[in-house]
Amino acid sequence: MIVKNKTQKKKLFALTFLRVLETGLSRRNHGQLSFQICVRGRYVKKQIPITNKPKWTYKDQMNWPRLFPTCGTRRQSPIDIQPKETVLASFPNFVFHNYGHINNMTMVNNGHTVTINLPEDYPKHKMPHITGGGLNGTYNFAQMHMHWGVDSTLGSEHRIKSRSHPLELHVIHWNSKYGSFAQASMHAEDGLAVFSVLAEVGLGDNKSLMPITDQVGEVTKNGDETVLRKPVALNDILPKQKSSYFRYFGSVTTPLCHEIVTWTVFDNFIDISEKQLAKLRNLKDERGERLVNNFRTPQPLHDRTVFYRSFTGCEISRSLSDATSMADVFKWTKCLMSYAFNSIFSSS
Structure with a gap:
């Protein structure tokens, strides 16, 4: 489609506007508006940035x-x-x-x-x-x-x-x-x-x-x-x-x-x-x-x-009860003491 006069330009603008409405703004355009424009009888997808909010960069983060x-x-x-x-x-x-x-x-x-x-x-x-x-x-x-x-x-x-x-x-x-x-x-x-x-x-x-x-x-x-x-x-x-x-x-x-x-x-x-x-x-x-x-x-x-x-590696899924065996209590206490020992010397 070759634009020769003002009438054709108006038609092309109207057609493009309808295509914009049809295409809309999608989730994946990430701040860009997708639309289709007629070029020599074929519709070509174009993208333009949305400029309704200020742009930012990491270089100007002080602003x-x-x-x-x-x-x-x-x-x-x-x-x-x-x-x-x-x-x-x-x-x-x-x-x-x-x-x-x-x-x-x-x-x-x-x-x-x-x-x-x-x-x-x-x-x-x-x-x-x-x-x-x-x-x-x-x-x-x-x-x-x-x-x-x-x-x-x-x-x-x-x-x-x-x-x-x-x-x-x-x-x-x-x-x-x-x-x-x-x-x-x-x-x-x-x-x-x-x-x-x-x-x-x-x-x-x-x-x-x-x-x-x-x-x-x-x-x-x-x-x-x-x-x-x-x-x-x-x-x-x-x-x-x-x-x-x-x-x-x-x-x-x-x-x-x-x-x-x-x-x-x-x-x-x-x-x-x-x-x-x-x-x-x-x-x-x-x-x-x-x-x-x-x-x-x-x-x-x-x-x-x-x-x-903090994670010690010694957590238990429930509180100690009267039914807890002495072996489990000993194992748990040993684990805590080992963790405390390693923490002291690893931070020194």
Whole structure:
């Protein structure tokens, strides 16, 4: 279709507008509007960015509070955790439901990170979710994404004893009582529960992350999307020992910085190889530049309390009773004494 006069231009505009209404804004466009335009008799899919809210980058995060006022309030994340200043807590263990292998997860480069999502048609009865761990209710898996640095001296958002890690994985869950991820992400204080998993550089590849890192080259540019060919085992991505962690209440670490997150920061780490990190550092952001240093710096703790759930390896599932054998009591006491001895000398 060749546009020759004003009448044809008006018809083309009207047709394009109808196509916009027909196509709409989908969940997977990540801040872009998809539409179809007629070019020489053929409809071509186009995307334009949504510009109804300010853009942000990690380089200008000092300006976030001006553009997004919540980013400057008193319960922001991440934080620098000082273990000696935490308060011991006796949260129950987490219970992981449907946290096994998941097929056909999608990976998307959104210009700020790569997100790993469930397939759109994933059955509700197979939804991965968590309970326990001091959470009130059931929290469904939403997505996971990562933060990393230009090199392995930095990259994580949370820090422990002011130490940064080369990568931090966020596993996001939403409170099922709100009905959807979108509703839970609005303004509810208990809307989200996020696992923070810190990584250290290991000698070999992390096999649990390989379904992601092996295909990350397929989403080099902002807006790229692919389906993972190998299943992702959610439980294997987390640290093997998940019973000790830090807990505090904070915010989402990107604008709009809503303070709706119950954070669980595991104090046991996972491994990742330099080869896998290099693949992430080859990605491009929304400006076509290297996608590195995509982390927010630690925010003031203010008057918040950070709790620490300690795991000794000696926990028992019930209180000691009169029927408990002396052998069990001796074994339990010996375990506690060994743990205390090791803790004293490992911290000296």
